[in-house]
Amino acid sequence: MEYEITVTAASGVEGVTKRELKRLGVEEPRAVGGAMTFAGDETMIARCNMFLRTADRVYLGVGRFRAETFDQLFDGIYSLPWEAFLPADALVTADGKSVKSKLFALSACQSIVKKAIVSRLEKAYRRSDFPETGARYMVEFSILKDVVSVRLNTSGAGLHKRGYRDLVGRAPLKETLAAAMVLLSDFYYLRPFADPFCGSGTIVIEAARIALNVASGIGRDFDFRHWDFFDPSAYARAAE
Numbered sequence: 001m002e003y004e005i006t007v008t009a010a011s012g013v014e015g016v017t018k019r020e021l022k023r024l025g026v027e028e029p030r031a032v033g034g035a036m037t038f039a040g041d042e043t044m045i046a047r048c049n050m051f052l053r054t055a056d057r058v059y060l061g062v063g064r065f066r067a068e069t070f071d072q073l074f075d076g077i078y079s080l081p082w083e084a085f086l087p088a089d090a091l092v093t094a095d096g097k098s099v100k101s102k103l104f105a106l107s108a109c110q111s112i113v114k115k116a117i118v119s120r121l122e123k124a125y126r127r128s129d130f131p132e133t134g135a136r137y138m139v140e141f142s143i144l145k146d147v148v149s150v151r152l153n154t155s156g157a158g159l160h161k162r163g164y165r166d167l168v169g170r171a172p173l174k175e176t177l178a179a180a181m182v183l184l185s186d187f188y189y190l191r192p193f194a195d196p197f198c199g200s201g202t203i204v205i206e207a208a209r210i211a212l213n214v215a216s217g218i219g220r221d222f223d224f225r226h227w228d229f230f231d232p233s234a235y236a237r238a239a240e
Contacts, residue, residue, distance in 0.1 A: 004061030005040045007048055013180045017054045042231045045154050046238035050217040053179035055159050059151035067148050068102045070112055077116035083124035087228050089134030092117055096141035103143055113141055135226035156223035163219030178202040
């Protein structure tokens with residue numbers, strides 16, 4: 001099954017992330033700001049999480065609609081097929097942002113989004129109790145000029161959290177930005193590489209992982225791996 005996939009990256013890094021996507025087989029992602037959107041299946045979602053060194057997160061699109069009032073926001077969220085993604089015990093969180101829109105009170109919007117999702121699940125599963133003891137589903141919405149885009153965060157924690165470092169110093173350089181710096185340089189794995197002001201060594205570590213062709217997400221977990229609707233073999237296919 002194909003989904004709308006959105007990959008986000010830090011400002012100034014989008015060009016590098018776009019090149020990475022092309023190497024994964026994405027022909028021409030649609031870029032808006034720091035987000036790149038394209039169609040892909042579950043294996044592509046897994047591949048993006050596993051191999052993109054410079055991306056922040058990978059999202060699965062759920063729907064898009066217009067909303068200028070809280071009632072319209074509730075109705076729009078309620079109309080989406082949440083039961084196709086969320087089981088009855090899903091641990092649901094809602095977060096979002098609003099730009100140039102009539103709906104700008106984010107705390108109220110977050111509450112309405114979650115309430116609408118629960119109402120939809122109550123009808124779909126014919127039950128009123130939702131223990132939220134299952135897998136985590138991080139719902140994120142963005143409202144731009146009164147158009148609401150709703151997505152599921154497939155990554156969970158940001159992709160800069162590689163899993164190889166437990167302790168960090170003050171103001172550490174994110175691994176995604178360090179990887180982008182290496183990829184933007186004239187780095188070549190057969191040449192010596194040095195960073196005289198390395199601090200905690202993030203740039204050097206990322207350069208070494210690139211030289212050894214170590215997947216950026218090989219040592220960590222992702223939220224999508226715990227979702228009931230997600231094909232468990234997609235991760236295995238991506239890792240091949």
